[in-house]
Amino acid sequence: MPEGHSLHRLARQFDDVFAGQAVQVSSPQGRFAADAERISGQQLERAWAKGKQLFCQFSNDLYLRIHLGLYGAFDFGGDEFFRGASSIGAPRRIGEREVAAEANGEYLGPPEPVGQVRARIVSEHGWADLRGPSACEVLEWEQVQVQLDKLGPDPLAGAAIRFNQSKGRDLDADPQAALEAGYRQFRHNLSATRTPIGLVLMNQALISGVGNIYRAESLYRCRISPQLPANELSARAAKKLWWDIVQIMQDGVRDGKIITTWQEDRNEPGPLWPDNAYYVYQRQGQACRRCGTAIRLEEVAGRKLYWCTRCQRPPRKRPAGPASGR
């Protein structure tokens, strides 16, 4: 179950292994068959992500839009050329988890589809299988724009652009400028609503790519109560929050997993991930790494919200009533 970092990795992987190649697109399961025909045989021009969505442009000016939802995942395989092209470490799977490619063996083309393969993309050198997406469809550019416009600023905008520039593609944007613009938009979105910040971070129209883990962890790291109305965040807190999210999500793109703890707080036995990766996510009842208070869990709007009631105490209410006035 991917948050934005997985989709940006996926976009990189697609750009690495398929961009500039003619691809055969099919739907072994059948549910994507009609759309697959519209792009099959075309060249995949480029791939990019915004928030939790992946877009691929094809040479006939049609676009593939994919949202992995809760369960979606890609499997990859291919020959040496294909694996060597990957800049993210030749994963077999991107989605909820990634598995290193098996070392040797001659590439004999894609395997018989196993299970419910919604979409299969095959190039000369390799293949990708998609299972369980909540969205997989072919769109015209105008429809792509509608989808993009629904999404708030993406804390990974800069990372994606930086990557593309490193490949020498002529994307015009300056990554730092994209992130600065994203920050201004985020701050503006916060100031426009009294909705608790914990809910705002899950609203893809206000900030895109953040999911349940990054929500919980970023609020903890910034010591912000999830219940605090968004428009009551100080300018300083909003700034800190945005740039912290940028930081931990860029780390996620680099590492392929979410690790939000600072070195000095990794105090549990066991491996860094997952045992020492989080401050609050799935740590309900356990002691806060910093203050020892039991981590709290509550279901809010159908999602599990984790936080430390001590480290993330809401700010002291200003004294109310006429007597307290200026």
Added chain:
DNA sequence: TCTGTATGTCAAA
């Protein structure tokens, strides 16, 4: 073999 759970989102009530 069965059940519960998961990093998500939408539509219906």
Added chain:
DNA sequence: TTGACCTACAGAC
């Protein structure tokens, strides 16, 4: 606010 949906896997029987 609830249920539906898409799929795979861990853990309980």
